[in-house]
Amino acid sequence: MSFPWAENYAPKNPLMKWLDAKLPLPRLVYNAVGAGYPVPRNLNYFWNFGVLAGLALTIQIVTGIILAMHYASNSDMAFTSVEGIMRDVNAGWLLRYMHMNGASMFFVVVYIHIFRGLYYGSYKAPREMVWLLGVVIFLLMMATAFMGYVLPWGQMSFWGAQVITGFFSAIPLVGDPIHTWLLGGFAPDNAALNRFFSLHYLLPFVIAGVIILHIWALHIPGSNNPTGVEVKGPQDTVPFHPYYTAKDGMGVGVFLLVFAVMMFFYPNALGHPDNYIQANPLSTPAHIVPEWYFWPFYAILRAFTVNWLWIPAKLWGVLAMFSSILLLFFLPWLDNSPVRSANYRPAYRIAFWVLVLDVLILGWIGKSPAEEPYVRIGQIAAAYYFAHFLLIVPIIAAVEKTKPLPNSISESVLHGEAEEAAPIGVGSAH
């Protein structure tokens, strides 16, 4: 599906004509990310991050496949084999640091991508399915990243696995047998390491599949835009290629620059020193901390410290942590304000920025030890997180007085001027 004014794929070269008749793959690409996909003309830089997430996944898959050629998924050999990659494999240090920091970069761009969706109401009708599939991708990413972090079999790998798999033992009655069954033992060991490796190799391809669905679902209504006003006519859009391929090309350059600075000059800044100590089930680290992208959720998990309503604190924590992500599935219906973009929703815009601050605070608490004052700050921040999505957003949607929307994207851009009125050079001003 596309807008009626979308450019039509018309191959001129006989070979391409032949290919189009037999297997119209070039046509598919043309309509997906080529001139055949009309996109709102007013997208800002925050719309670069979907492409960047796709690039990050590609980097992870390519480096990961090569790393797997040198890695030994055996609890006796895993740690040494990773160090073998760092020391003896040609450019192994490069591959390994790329993969390690690439995971962080992936989460950085995906978090920005998600918050962009929250700010501009991209989760709302008619794009609910795009959002739902996005949340599925996010969950798969978290599972993949967690299992990947276990593979080097350092101290944090082992104890992180111990804590995270321990969630399943919080399930009433059947928790312990399920926990043992999932791990293939009473604690993480060779059996767990092997299945984590197998799944860590599988899930990125599942993510790639869901990304195809995510883009497919996006192409039905077309991309959202900073005004949140739907596309009304050809004057509102530009073809994806060359306009957004050029803009994304620049975005890719900036992304790779940040990535290169991290990878070449601060490769271990986001890691934990304890993971350079081989896993030792008999020695617990002073503070068990997950990777930075899990800190907010780890803070939510640990914020529940009292048994309440006959539910033990640990189960509260696990339920809350999973709920904190699962509630995103309901967001399109929790927020039924007809206005999408927060630019026209003064109350929601404030709530959005408070949420951003709240998640940053949760991240800081997740990193900190479970002591006062961190625990209490974490409890308030976690309470606000749930209140935002489950109470504040639905209430704002019901009572908020929104600002008047522009009639169309082109009106908001041109302010009534004709396109040609802008002289060259001035025309590209925002």
Next chain:
Amino acid sequence: MLRFLAGLVGVGFVSALLIAFLMPREKVEPAAASIYHLPEKEVKFSFDGPFGTYDKEQLQRGFQVYKEVCSACHSMKLVAFRDLEEIGFSKPEVKAIAKQWAVEVPSINPDTGEAATRKALPSDYFPSPYANETAARAANNNALPPDMSLLAKAREGGAHYIYSIVTGYQVQPADLLKRFPDAKTPTGLHYNPYFANLNIAMPPPLVADGQVTYADGKKATVDQMAQDASAFLMWAAEPKLENRHRWGIVVIIYLLIATGLAYGAYRNIWRDKKH
């Protein structure tokens, strides 16, 4: 209906958290370590910063300190003799170092198959001073000297931390004992404010100037030996650091040019489109 149910769930989570927030906390007395623990000392290394490189003469001196002092207790299982070529030793020198290493490599008698030992070769990894963890603990008052291959990356502060520990031994302050009478350093441990819990099992390894006689004639003060050993351990943990910095600079220059061109292309394509 959905919004009503969501509201109920929200009230549930928020109330559980507010009750937890209001619960009175047990008063926690500060531990001695939280007051007397010190951050790493200021010390400058050649490999600090994005343009840092290794000083090969320093690494060779550091290796000498490792060989003559540290290696008596600390293994370095991930570093091989052949790797020493990277810090400027020649092939024959490496061969000689391996051959003269104080500990031999476990092997078998080729005739009988019985356990035996042989002289190390350049392809061997540094042989460990103890046969296993139990032997290491038995010889060290039940403490385990950590393997040194990755030590500089496995501690917050890296080489700076190692330098601080090695030069940081002190007499336990009197006011600490006044405030925490139970915190007296137990026999067999040593007071060191740079160590997380203030009491470290390792006795001061570098005690006197001239403990090592440097082959390059450099004066072997305790401070110099500590710096050199810390630098050597950084190299042992991250042997490809120089490579990484060199690649990094080239990649960043390349990306700056590429991104500049991409920005130009972007401006050019959009020049007559208001957006």
